[in-house]
Amino acid sequence: MSYFRTAVDQMTGYIPGEQPKPGTPIIKLNTNENPYPPSPEAIAVLRQIDGEWLRRYPDPFAKSFCQAVSEALQVPAEWVMVGNGSDELLNVIVRACAEGQDRKIVYPMPTYVLYRTLAEMQPAAVVEVPYPADYALPIDALVAAQGAVTFIASPNSPSGHAVPLADLRTLAQQMTGILVVDEAYVDFADSSALPLVSELENVIILRTLSKGYSLAGLRMGFAIAQPSLLSGLFKIKDSYNIDAIATAVGTAAMRDQDYKTACAEKVKQSRTRLTADLKNLGFTVLDSQGNFVLATPPQGQAESLYLDLKARGILVRYFKQPGLDDKLRITVGTDAQNQTLIEALISVLS
């Protein structure tokens, strides 16, 4: 007999992007981290952490952080649930809501690969609905799939497109089950689905400090939904899922919205330049609302370019899967990093 449940034996497991050792001289454009440092206010709090705090258990609900979210986003603090990264919240949602053939997980493709991993782990049946070439949301097919949980990443990764609020509203109104709008990249986008949360009881918005707030290492994400929806999720999460250090540092970062917005503006300007430079080299580039672009090289030689760039100390993301294996997902770095990338591409392509 195996040590593991059948579902675990059969699943692949999520494979994160490579993380070279800190200090390695590498330009890292593969996991959509923010190129700018975290808020100075957050770093100041980190420096002042008193060892004595750590003797005690942390606040199980990270209430100071919920309060900061409430003030920043104008939502009641009781509508906020904090997670150890938004990945933990995705996990909690699947464990609370999905199971077997009758409580399916539904999402459009291509999208964040973790959704499938979580479904395989549960296990819960999955319905993957392909996006059309123009990335219009396939609402009818998603509704027909009858998910207990439907995941929509907006802006989506790896395509970078944002799903219009009106489409998300129509989907949420017509479908059964809950609609999870994963807004990991919303800080770089022009719009958000947040207004839907007060309109509709079955909508949950996920946000993270990993991308917009430059705090991927802190592991902090949050959900916003009506308390009737959060109540089931609170039963499932670990009691002390957010440590005391993350709560203090994350609260300071959330209060410093001006800093976050200023960094996001710089990334958006660099995204415009990077998109234009790649197009000049013959790449096809989708307009992106995230801090990354999905780019198809002139001859579709994505895998060899990925390897050539890696040999020159530049990491980008290559997905060896149908529909994506002729493309590269490139995180927007600083202008200097992006320029180094472009120069490397010029030399490799010539």
Ligand SMILES: *Cc1c(COP(=O)(O)O)cnc(C)c1O
């Ligand atoms: C990065 C990312 C996340 C994970 O964020 P964490 O808060 O670091 O766990 C979730 N969803 C999508 C689509 C992402 O790209």
